[in-house]
Amino acid sequence: MENGFSSPRSDVFPVGLRVLVVDDDPTWLKILEKMLKKCSYEVTTCCLAREALSLLRERKDGYDIVISDVNMPDMDGFKLLEHVGLEMDLPVIMMSVDGETSRVMKGVQHGACDYLLKPIRMKELRNIWQHVLRKKIQEGRDIEGHDVFEGLQILRNGSDRYDDSQFLRVEELFSVRKRKDVDKYEEKEFGETCSTKKARVVWSVDLHQKFVEAVNQIGFDKVGPKKILDLMNVPWLTRENVASHLQKYRLYLSRLQKENDPKACFVVGMKQTDSSLKDGDGNFSVCSSLGVPQTDVTNSSFSFLGDNFLHNVDSIGCEADRKRVVQEQTSEPKRAAATELIKTRCTHMKFNNSFASVESEGKLVACYPWVEAPQMKLKQESKPHQVQINQLPSVSSISSGRSATEKDKGSSIESKDCSQQMVHLNPPKPPTDSFSGKAKSFNEINDHFEPISTATAPLGVKNQNVIDLSSISTDLGSGFPFSSFDEDLQGYLIQDGCYPKNLEQIIEFPDYGDPGIFTEGPTHLYDAMRFGYEYSYDPTEYPVIDEGLFIA
Amino acid sequence: MERNQLSRQINRMRQSLFDQGFLDEQFVQLEQLQDEANPNFVEEVVTLCYRDSYRLIHNLEQALQKSPLDFNQLDSYMQQFKGSSSSIGAKKVKAQCTLFREYCKSGSGEGCFRTFQELKKERTALKNKFEAYFQLKRQAGPSQIASRPK
Numbered sequence: 001m002e003n004g005f006s007s008p009r010s011d012v013f014p015v016g017l018r019v020l021v022v023d024d025d026p027t028w029l030k031i032l033e034k035m036l037k038k039c040s041y042e043v044t045t046c047c048l049a050r051e052a053l054s055l056l057r058e059r060k061d062g063y064d065i066v067i068s069d070v071n072m073p074d075m076d077g078f079k080l081l082e083h084v085g086l087e088m089d090l091p092v093i094m095m096s097v098d099g100e101t102s103r104v105m106k107g108v109q110h111g112a113c114d115y116l117l118k119p120i121r122m123k124e125l126r127n128i129w130q131h132v133l134r135k136k137i138q139e140g141r142d143i144e145g146h147d148v149f150e151g152l153q154i155l156r157n158g159s160d161r162y163d164d165s166q167f168l169r170v171e172e173l174f175s176v177r178k179r180k181d182v183d184k185y186e187e188k189e190f191g192e193t194c195s196t197k198k199a200r201v202v203w204s205v206d207l208h209q210k211f212v213e214a215v216n217q218i219g220f221d222k223v224g225p226k227k228i229l230d231l232m233n234v235p236w237l238t239r240e241n242v243a244s245h246l247q248k249y250r251l252y253l254s255r256l257q258k259e260n261d262p263k264a265c266f267v268v269g270m271k272q273t274d275s276s277l278k279d280g281d282g283n284f285s286v287c288s289s290l291g292v293p294q295t296d297v298t299n300s301s302f303s304f305l306g307d308n309f310l311h312n313v314d315s316i317g318c319e320a321d322r323k324r325v326v327q328e329q330t331s332e333p334k335r336a337a338a339t340e341l342i343k344t345r346c347t348h349m350k351f352n353n354s355f356a357s358v359e360s361e362g363k364l365v366a367c368y369p370w371v372e373a374p375q376m377k378l379k380q381e382s383k384p385h386q387v388q389i390n391q392l393p394s395v396s397s398i399s400s401g402r403s404a405t406e407k408d409k410g411s412s413i414e415s416k417d418c419s420q421q422m423v424h425l426n427p428p429k430p431p432t433d434s435f436s437g438k439a440k441s442f443n444e445i446n447d448h449f450e451p452i453s454t455a456t457a458p459l460g461v462k463n464q465n466v467i468d469l470s471s472i473s474t475d476l477g478s479g480f481p482f483s484s485f486d487e488d489l490q491g492y493l494i495q496d497g498c499y500p501k502n503l504e505q506i507i508e509f510p511d512y513g514d515p516g517i518f519t520e521g522p523t524h525l526y527d528a529m530r531f532g533y534e535y536s537y538d539p540t541e542y543p544v545i546d547e548g549l550f551i552a
Numbered sequence: 553m554e555r556n557q558l559s560r561q562i563n564r565m566r567q568s569l570f571d572q573g574f575l576d577e578q579f580v581q582l583e584q585l586q587d588e589a590n591p592n593f594v595e596e597v598v599t600l601c602y603r604d605s606y607r608l609i610h611n612l613e614q615a616l617q618k619s620p621l622d623f624n625q626l627d628s629y630m631q632q633f634k635g636s637s638s639s640i641g642a643k644k645v646k647a648q649c650t651l652f653r654e655y656c657k658s659g660s661g662e663g664c665f666r667t668f669q670e671l672k673k674e675r676t677a678l679k680n681k682f683e684a685y686f687q688l689k690r691q692a693g694p695s696q697i698a699s700r701p702k
Binding site (some may be wrong): 026118 | 577582600628634636639
């Protein structure tokens with residue numbers, strides 16, 4: 001079947017999505033193949049990780065998404081995940097019968113864009129295309145929404161196949177953007193934009209080395225994609241490539257820092273809190289005043305926040321975003337996803353506002369995922385940076401939504417207290433407990449990972465109120481080449497965490513069984529998080545590009 | 553009519569598999585995947601599952617004979633086996649898998665042995681049920697046929 005992208009005539013985006021399924025269990029391979037075929041995807045199966053890698057390498061642009069089991073005989077599934085993300089920059093979904101928190105977190109850390117629990121249901125597979133779209137949007141963020149617009153078109157065209165309500169949101173999401181750019185794009189043939197598929201850049205060791213040198217030369221705090229690009233002097237590399245790589249790199253660095261000193265994150269947060277609290281409050285009220293309607297979890301969760309929020313979004317950790325949603329096996333996988341997402345946002349928000357509660361809640365747990373990272377790093381043979389970075393981008397997950405919901409549940413988050421509330425949202429539980437059994441929600445994961453700030457500022461945008469990561473770096477003394485992370489980094493981080501509201505719908509958090517989860521409170525907060533970016537603070541523009549490293 | 557009787561029998565058998573807790577939701581997923589392109593999908597998957605899991609049963613048996621027991625290894629095998637069983641919705645078997653893994657975590661060799669025996673029993677019981685069920689289904693023929701000749 002033709003790849004939806006390459007065929008302008010195809011009117012349903014997900015049709016023909018090229019999926020590579022990797023699983024050593026032949027029964028599951030057969031089932032997944034059938035399920036994916038029923039979704040009209042183009043499926044390739046293989047039972048060995050190495051085989052999968054060679055298939056991927058053979059046809060660099062031959063697949064859109066990879067689904068792999070965590071336990072493979074010849075190679076650790078996480079390793080495969082890293083390789084794929086690093087070399088091919090494809091979205092990877094992990095699968096396992098084991099939904100233990102630590103495993104899921106590991107998946108998230110390694111950059112999985114989702115984590116499905118077996119037995120996997122068809123509806124979970126139906127929505128994997130959203131990861132692909134998300135990634136494309138993320139990649140195309142710097143291209144003035146070209147791809148985004150494409151995506152929008154695609155989604156619109158596909159609306160007859162999927163739930164219209166979802167697409168409605170997409171329309172909303174892109175509506176402002178449309179207004180701004182519609183003239184530009186109107187005459188453009190959908191097919192035209194559709195057929196130009198960006199070739200993926202493979203960040204080899206050498207290339208990355210050049211990149212790092214350029215960054216060091218410029219000075220991490222002054223760095224920007226254009227400057228890096230100029231310095232690197234690689235003719236075929238585009239500014240967008242560098243921008244997205246820079247973002248991943250920043251996330252990676254911030255994650256490493258956090259790992260080194262989880263407490264520092266909180267400390268930093270605290271400082272930031274004081275200064276930004278006021279803003280935060282103000283922002284929150286702004287947010288709420290934005291009056292984005294929050295209907296139910298699935299639809300609204302994230303309203304657009306005012307640009308003020310950008311200031312508040314802290315950049316620390318998109319990690320929360322990275323939590324991959326663990327698809328709950330039983331009843332509410334979607335909910336989990338949604339809450340995860342929200343959660344991620346929440347964490348960001350929390351960070352901005354009040355760290356006291358964070359700390360008291362023992363949110364050190366939030367640093368949990370990063371803490372593991374160093375081990376991961378050690379495992380990397382020769383390309384630690386690349387590997388890590390690799391993980392970063394893919395992390396973004398639908399999970400953030402979930403977290404938010406959990407939080408909402410736990411406490412009614414009012415704008416004023418939101419940070420506090422959010423922090424307390426998920427009653428702190430030891431990770432293992434919350435993940436006993438199969439149904440694990442990312443909420444729980446997020447709880448532990450709370451203070452993951454995401455950079456809100458897009459490239460070049462300074463977020464005054466963003467948590468000062470430089471303090472983190474100095475505290476940690478992790479031996480980073482850069483003396484400080486500046487707001488840009490923070491901006492980037494937030495970016496990763498943020499994600500256009502409508503995207504959530506696109507991404508499809510499958511039936512949130514409990515609309516109550518997404519209370520009105522924090523959603524605007526989340527939106528704020530989302531907005532951290534780009535060149536203007538126009539919230540309407542953000543959603544399109546927002547998701548940063550959300551992963552695709 | 554003969555066919556109706558057969559259909560009813562098949563339905564009853566199928567329902568009892570759920571009611572008695574042998575199968576769960578996943579089996580329904582498999583049924584939904586069966587279509588014209590794969591008219592015997594369910595049976596194929598079940599057969600494949602049993603064939604493949606036999607290898608895992610064998611590994612487990614061998615591992616259980618070691619002394620001392622390598623609980624990590626046992627847990628790893630069982631995880632694979634559980635994954636395989638989950639694919640067809642083998643509810644009771646899965647429950648035994650979970651129990652087995654608990655015993656692995658707590659380091660109880662005795663518990664592992666006992667659970668493993670139970671697991672094999674459940675697996676065989678389910679296998680027999682499946683065989684009877686699929687046999688009837690084959691007898692009934694493809695559902696597209698409006699009525700059987702005669």
